[in-house]
Amino acid sequence: MSPASTPAPGAPAAAVTRAEYCVIACAEAWRDNGEVLASPMGPIPSIGARLAQRTFSPDLLLTDGEAMLVGLDGTPEGWLPYRRHLAMVTGGRRHVMMGASQLDRFGNQNISCVGDWSRPTRQLLGVRGAPVNTLNNPTSYWVPRHSPRVFVERVDMVCGVGYDRAAAAGPSATRFHRIPRVVSDLGVFDFATSDHSMRLASLHPGVTVEQVREATGFELSVPDEVPRTREPTPEELRLIREVIDPGGARDREVRS
Amino acid sequence: MSDKTMTTDEVVSRLHSGMTLGIGGWGSRRKPMALVRALLRTKITDLTVVSYGGPDVGLLAAAGRIHRLVTAFTTLDSIPLEPHYRAARERGAFELTEVDEAMFMWGLHAAANRLPFLPVRAGLGSDVMRVNPGLRTVTSPYADASSGVREELVAMPALRLDAALVHMNRADRLGNGQYLGPDPYFDDLFCEAADAAYVSCERVVDTAELTKEAAPQTLLLKRSSVTGVVETPNGAHFTSCAPDHGRDEPFQELYATTPYAEFAARFLAGDEQAYQSAVRAWHKEQR
Numbered sequence: 025m026s027p028a029s030t031p032a033p034g035a036p037a038a039a040v041t042r043a044e045y046c047v048i049a050c051a052e053a054w055r056d057n058g059e060v061l062a063s064p065m066g067p068i069p070s071i072g073a074r075l076a077q078r079t080f081s082p083d084l085l086l087t088d089g090e091a092m093l094v095g096l097d098g099t100p101e102g103w104l105p106y107r108r109h110l111a112m113v114t115g116g117r118r119h120v121m122m123g124a125s126q127l128d129r130f131g132n133q134n135i136s137c138v139g140d141w142s143r144p145t146r147q148l149l150g151v152r153g154a155p156v157n158t159l160n161n162p163t164s165y166w167v168p169r170h171s172p173r174v175f176v177e178r179v180d181m182v183c184g185v186g187y188d189r190a191a192a193a194g195p196s197a198t199r200f201h202r203i204p205r206v207v208s209d210l211g212v213f214d215f216a217t218s219d220h221s222m223r224l225a226s227l228h229p230g231v232t233v234e235q236v237r238e239a240t241g242f243e244l245s246v247p248d249e250v251p252r253t254r255e256p257t258p259e260e261l262r263l264i265r266e267v268i269d270p271g272g273a274r275d276r277e278v279r280s
Numbered sequence: 281m282s283d284k285t286m287t288t289d290e291v292v293s294r295l296h297s298g299m300t301l302g303i304g305g306w307g308s309r310r311k312p313m314a315l316v317r318a319l320l321r322t323k324i325t326d327l328t329v330v331s332y333g334g335p336d337v338g339l340l341a342a343a344g345r346i347h348r349l350v351t352a353f354t355t356l357d358s359i360p361l362e363p364h365y366r367a368a369r370e371r372g373a374f375e376l377t378e379v380d381e382a383m384f385m386w387g388l389h390a391a392a393n394r395l396p397f398l399p400v401r402a403g404l405g406s407d408v409m410r411v412n413p414g415l416r417t418v419t420s421p422y423a424d425a426s427s428g429v430r431e432e433l434v435a436m437p438a439l440r441l442d443a444a445l446v447h448m449n450r451a452d453r454l455g456n457g458q459y460l461g462p463d464p465y466f467d468d469l470f471c472e473a474a475d476a477a478y479v480s481c482e483r484v485v486d487t488a489e490l491t492k493e494a495a496p497q498t499l500l501l502k503r504s505s506v507t508g509v510v511e512t513p514n515g516a517h518f519t520s521c522a523p524d525h526g527r528d529e530p531f532q533e534l535y536a537t538t539p540y541a542e543f544a545a546r547f548l549a550g551d552e553q554a555y556q557s558a559v560r561a562w563h564k565e566q567r
Contacts, residue, residue, distance in 0.1 A: 090462050090463065091462035091463040092462060103462075105462065105463040105464055105465070106306060106381075106463060106465060106466070107385065107464070107466065110381065110382045110385055113382065114382065114401065114402075136378065136407075137369070141378075141407070141410075141411050142372075142411075143370075143372045144369060144370060145370065146366075146370070147361075147365070147366040147369035147370050148361065149353050149354075149355060149360065149361065150333070150351060150352055150353030150354060150355075150378060151352055151353070151378055151379070151380050151406070151407075151408060152352055152353045152380070152381055153352070153380060153381040153382060154380070154406070155380035155382075155383070155402045155403050155404075155405075155406040155408050156380050156381065156382035156383070156400075156401070156402035158405075158406075159401045159402060159404060159405065160401060160402070181407045181411070182405070182406045182407040182410075183406060183407070184406075185404070185405035185406050189405040189406070190404075190405045192405065193404040193405035194404070194432055195427070195429050195431065195432075196401055196404055196431040196432050196433055197401075197404040197405040199401075199431075200401075201405075
């Protein structure tokens with residue numbers, strides 16, 4: 025790290041960036057999860073999961089991104105090749121934070137393709153493990169650029185199963201189904217409404233309700249009082265900036 | 281006991297158009313690329329390809345060899361979206377059976393265990409059921425002790441394969457296959473789910489050498505489920521084959537940004553040896 029980026033002792037730390045609020049919001053997804061595998065996809069969820077493990081959720085399990093479970097310093101503590109990872113999914117001892125190319129008000133997620141599935145205008149990744157994830161372990165989502173193209177009225181292909189679709193599919197689908205939260209660069213969202221439709225749970229500092237509404241392609245439930253995403257503690261800021269992400273990967277994903 | 285070693289050309293001479301072909305590895309990792317390249321040198325087409333897709337799918341799709349693809353995704357890992365696969369999908373070049381990663385795995389398990397299907401929770405509520413109208417559900421014959429509910433689950437059909445292609449770090453002449461990297465992927469299942477399985481490897485070694493320095497659990501493939509063994513050093517190129525070699529990222533970037541016809545003309549016109557030397561020549565140019 026260059027000396028210029030380290031404030032002199034006693035000097036005020038640089039202001040908290042939007043990316044850092046996103047890290048905190050992602051980390052909070054794994055609070056009180058216990059001894060489960062945190063599966064973050066994307067830079068900011070990865071930083072968030074490691075922050076959670078270093079601070080308030082020390083029992084979390086993390087991987088090296090390949091086939092090993094590793095401790096904070098990278099020491100291997102377990103073997104988790106894909107086939108065992110899939111068993112961990114279905115056994116439920118995992119909380120994944122996936123990305124979403126499209127997401128609707130009931131939490132249905134699409135990463136497969138845009139347009140008609142039989143002849144898509146844009147082919148994306150494919151359903152991957154979204155169907156198995158959503159029916160078996162808590163599945164949260166991370167959207168680095170909140171826009172009406174992502175937050176849509178209807179997704180083109182339901183990969184991750186939302187609350188309405190799980191309910192329609194019956195007890196086997198709802199038995200272990202849970203979407204704890206959605207984090208975007210604008211705020212945090214949950215499904216704590218009577219019909220499990222998406223609700224604004226907190227706004228990142230500097231963001232207005234109007235901004236969120238404009239960037240969302242469906243009617244969002246907004247409570248009268250919307251809290252702010254919490255501030256990081258000085259120790260959390262230090263961990264993010266100096267230990268977990270000194271290279272600033274978070275700022276490349278979400279710009280201030 | 282029979283010596284199962286053969287050449288890549290002998291392998292593809294046993295394949296034919298219309299086959300259901302399983303390809304091991306995962307994304308852009310330990311793909312049997314030398315065998316895929318050999319396949320591209322033939323006229324074989326109309327394939328049903330079953331794969332956790334990477335550049336194997338991209339190449340075969342671009343070359344128009346796929347009639348139907350069975351997959352959960354197609355990716356180059358460090359390049360998230362496979363451009364040749366995307367282009368082929370967007371022009372409607374082949375049919376797709378899109379299932380979830382776990383459904384795919386249980387389909388292979390069912391085939392390996394000679395079962396018609398296996399029950400999975402995955403798929404319910406998702407559009408995997410819509411785009412695969414042939415998928416059926418089964419009701420558990422057993423009621424849940426606490427709720428009394430008899431669960432309805434997806435009956436994932438067996439993914440039985442006419443042939444499987446996989447790439448290992450080591451193998452012996454009898455067909456025992458060894459992986460030395462961190463992840464077996466599902467290569468043993470591909471072989472067990474197939475009527476014939478062809479294993480390419482970095483090096484063919486004596487049986488005794490397999491366990492000289494490596495633990496016995498690295499012996500992934502049993503010779504009873506392997507039909508042929510091919511020594512193809514660097515045969516997974518440009519995908520990764522840890523610990524023998526990592527992914528050739530610059531070359532993968534070239535593959536992803538070059539029109540298929542141009543890429544094929546420069547790298548796929550000759551045999552495997554010609555491919556490997558064309559790759560070396562390209563790398564030399566980059567210095």
